[in-house]
Amino acid sequence: MALENKVEMVADLVESVKEFFVDLFRPNMTLEKISDVVSPRLDDTIKKYEAQGLEYSAGKFSIKYADEKHFQLEFEMYFRDGDGKWHKCANESDKRDRELLEAGAWKTIQALKVITFPIEKAKSAGDDVLKQDDKLQEYREQQMLAPHAEDESKPVEAFAEPDKK
Numbered sequence: 001m002a003l004e005n006k007v008e009m010v011a012d013l014v015e016s017v018k019e020f021f022v023d024l025f026r027p028n029m030t031l032e033k034i035s036d037v038v039s040p041r042l043d044d045t046i047k048k049y050e051a052q053g054l055e056y057s058a059g060k061f062s063i064k065y066a067d068e069k070h071f072q073l074e075f076e077m078y079f080r081d082g083d084g085k086w087h088k089c090a091n092e093s094d095k096r097d098r099e100l101l102e103a104g105a106w107k108t109i110q111a112l113k114v115i116t117f118p119i120e121k122a123k124s125a126g127d128d129v130l131k132q133d134d135k136l137q138e139y140r141e142q143q144m145l146a147p148h149a150e151d152e153s154k155p156v157e158a159f160a161e162p163d164k165k
């Protein structure tokens with residue numbers, strides 16, 4: 001591959017991810033909804049750069065606690081070109097207001113600080129590229145075993161239905 005093409009491809013890789021997180025959120029998002037929206041976008045990114053001759057290797061998507069009112073999203077993906085040179089494709093969102101999240105999702109993010117989903121290349125059409133975060137699974141199991149006290153300060157399961165009174 002000619003040097004000009006490599007430079008152009010890497011510049012395109014960096015430029016294309018700038019708009020990745022635009023218009024991603026709607027009110028009352030759960031961690032599952034975030035995954036459902038992000039997974040196809042990441043899959044499209046992988047396919048796009050593999051079509052240009054890069055080979056996808058590994059990556060991760062993270063939801064991070066930023067401060068008492070905000071969270072952020074980020075991803076990193078690594079590709080290798082035909083000459084064996086590595087290329088990083090990464091982006092971090094602006095801070096997002098916690099009000100966009102369902103209460104249980106926000107409490108889970110507060111408790112864990114960072115939730116990281118490995119990004120794996122889809123094996124067939126319709127496969128999710130985001131895989132389960134082990135720390136998140138462990139947290140959910142602990143929450144299911146915890147006594148169900150009426151203590152509002154305890155984190156709530158991210159995918160639990162809100163109480164209807």
